[in-house]
Amino acid sequence: MAIIRIPTPLRPYTNGQSELTVAGETVGQVLENLVQQYPALRTHIFNENGELRPFVNLFIGENNVNDLQGVATPVEDNDRILLIPSIAGG
Amino acid sequence: MEVQTPSTLFQTGILSPPVTTGSLEAFVGNTPLVLLRRVTAHLPAAVQVFAKAEWFNPGGSIKDRPALNILRVALAEGKLGKGKRLLDSTSGNMGIAYATFGAALGIPVTLVVPANASPERIAILKALGAELILSDPSEGSDGAIRIARQLAVEYPERYYYANQYDNPANWQAHYCTTGPEIFHQTRGCVTHLVAGLGTSGTLIGAGRYLREVSSKVQLVAVQPSSPFHGLEGLKHMPTAIRPGIFDESLIDLTIPVETEEAYQMVRRLAKEEGLFVGISAGAAAVGAIRVAERLESGVVVTIFPDAGYKYLSEKALWGFQDPVSS
Numbered sequence: 211m212a213i214i215r216i217p218t219p220l221r222p223y224t225n226g227q228s229e230l231t232v233a234g235e236t237v238g239q240v241l242e243n244l245v246q247q248y249p250a251l252r253t254h255i256f257n258e259n260g261e262l263r264p265f266v267n268l269f270i271g272e273n274n275v276n277d278l279q280g281v282a283t284p285v286e287d288n289d290r291i292l293l294i295p296s297i298a299g300g
Numbered sequence: 301m302e303v304q305t306p307s308t309l310f311q312t313g314i315l316s317p318p319v320t321t322g323s324l325e326a327f328v329g330n331t332p333l334v335l336l337r338r339v340t341a342h343l344p345a346a347v348q349v350f351a352k353a354e355w356f357n358p359g360g361s362i363k364d365r366p367a368l369n370i371l372r373v374a375l376a377e378g379k380l381g382k383g384k385r386l387l388d389s390t391s392g393n394m395g396i397a398y399a400t401f402g403a404a405l406g407i408p409v410t411l412v413v414p415a416n417a418s419p420e421r422i423a424i425l426k427a428l429g430a431e432l433i434l435s436d437p438s439e440g441s442d443g444a445i446r447i448a449r450q451l452a453v454e455y456p457e458r459y460y461y462a463n464q465y466d467n468p469a470n471w472q473a474h475y476c477t478t479g480p481e482i483f484h485q486t487r488g489c490v491t492h493l494v495a496g497l498g499t500s501g502t503l504i505g506a507g508r509y510l511r512e513v514s515s516k517v518q519l520v521a522v523q524p525s526s527p528f529h530g531l532e533g534l535k536h537m538p539t540a541i542r543p544g545i546f547d548e549s550l551i552d553l554t555i556p557v558e559t560e561e562a563y564q565m566v567r568r569l570a571k572e573e574g575l576f577v578g579i580s581a582g583a584a585a586v587g588a589i590r591v592a593e594r595l596e597s598g599v600v601v602t603i604f605p606d607a608g609y610k611y612l613s614e615k616a617l618w619g620f621q622d623p624v625s626s
Binding site: 215216217218219220222228253254255257263264265267276292293294295296297 | 416528
């Protein structure tokens with residue numbers, strides 16, 4: 211089970227929760243399980259083809275998963291996955 | 301909302317004629333207004349779309365205008381000087397502008413920046429000598445605002461909190477420079493001003509001026525279509541901390557823009573217009589063209605806040621993995 215940190219703009223879709231524990235052996239599986247638990251998140255994270263939207267940045271620790279194996283990056287128990295928004299305003 | 305006459309700004313001299321020789325501050329503003337041609341080829345001949353090329357400012361973005369005005373007003377009012385540090389939260393461009401003119405005028409600058417700011421921005425801020433406090437990336441810009449507010453309360457002797465979101469010197473800079481420039485560059489023919497909302501200073505300030513000189517001008521806001529987006533610098537107002545300077549009553553129309561369509565427009569502007577611009581410029585262009593498509597005639601002006609250099613590490617934006625080898 212990985213721990214995924216939800217950024218402020220998405221917390222309205224997770225009943226206000228900032229951290230969730232989600233099953234999955236890869237980043238992609240964790241995200242799929244996440245959006246099954248919270249369906250309103252899906253359109254914010256995936257496009258209509260089921261691909262990650264281009265601005266969705268995911269980190270495991272300090273590492274951007276795009277620099278690892280993307281959504282195929284393996285996830286260990288208790289890994290912390292950060293879902294990072296872009297920076298708004300000024 | 302109470303609107304104060306920006307007399308201080310006139311006194312401090314930001315509204316000046318174009319110069320070719322002078323101090324760095326003299327080169328803020330008076331940016332080119334560029335006609336878009338190929339991305340607007342489908343529009344009627346009587347509809348023109350122009351973009352204000354704000355990367356021509358010395359600090360590389362539109363933020364030079366409000367940053368310089370905020371600094372000048374604070375200096376004139378005695379709130380800065382004697383080693384007091386300017387403090388603010390920023391997504392990057394405002395910080396770069398503060399750091400640029402802070403360095404030029406000898407004013408130390410402290411910035412609260414979300415830790416996920418692009419490496420280019422953080423490197424530029426460090427090169428300009430700014431002190432950086434990195435905030436939790438999950439909390440975004442609003443998290444940075446909250447930390448800046450807290451520091452300002454805890455250390456009032458150390459910091460002057462510039463507070464770009466609530467400081468009237470922000471919109472007044474655009475009232476006194478961006479608005480008049482647009483009016484004169486279009487010879488008074490501007491019919492629509494389309495701008496992205498970050499602090500809202502550009503649209504509120506320039507828009508307030510244009511409304512005064514030409515009541516027909518329509519003011520159009522561009523904002524992200526949803527709270528989680530990739531339009532750096534733009535705010536989704538319904539879910540973010542609302543800037544104190546934001547006067548929604550001025551706005552005629554708000555256009556939501558998807559991140560993907562802004563990314564695509566950034567690539568088109570580079571390849572079809574030779575305009576290598578940032579993400580918020582792409583969003584502004586999407587909004588401006590959408591407005592123009594509804595017109596039979598008109599002069600639509602939009603704002604391109606910065607160039608693309610600071611976004612080169614955003615691989616998904618450019619459609620290639622490695623900018624050098626691809």
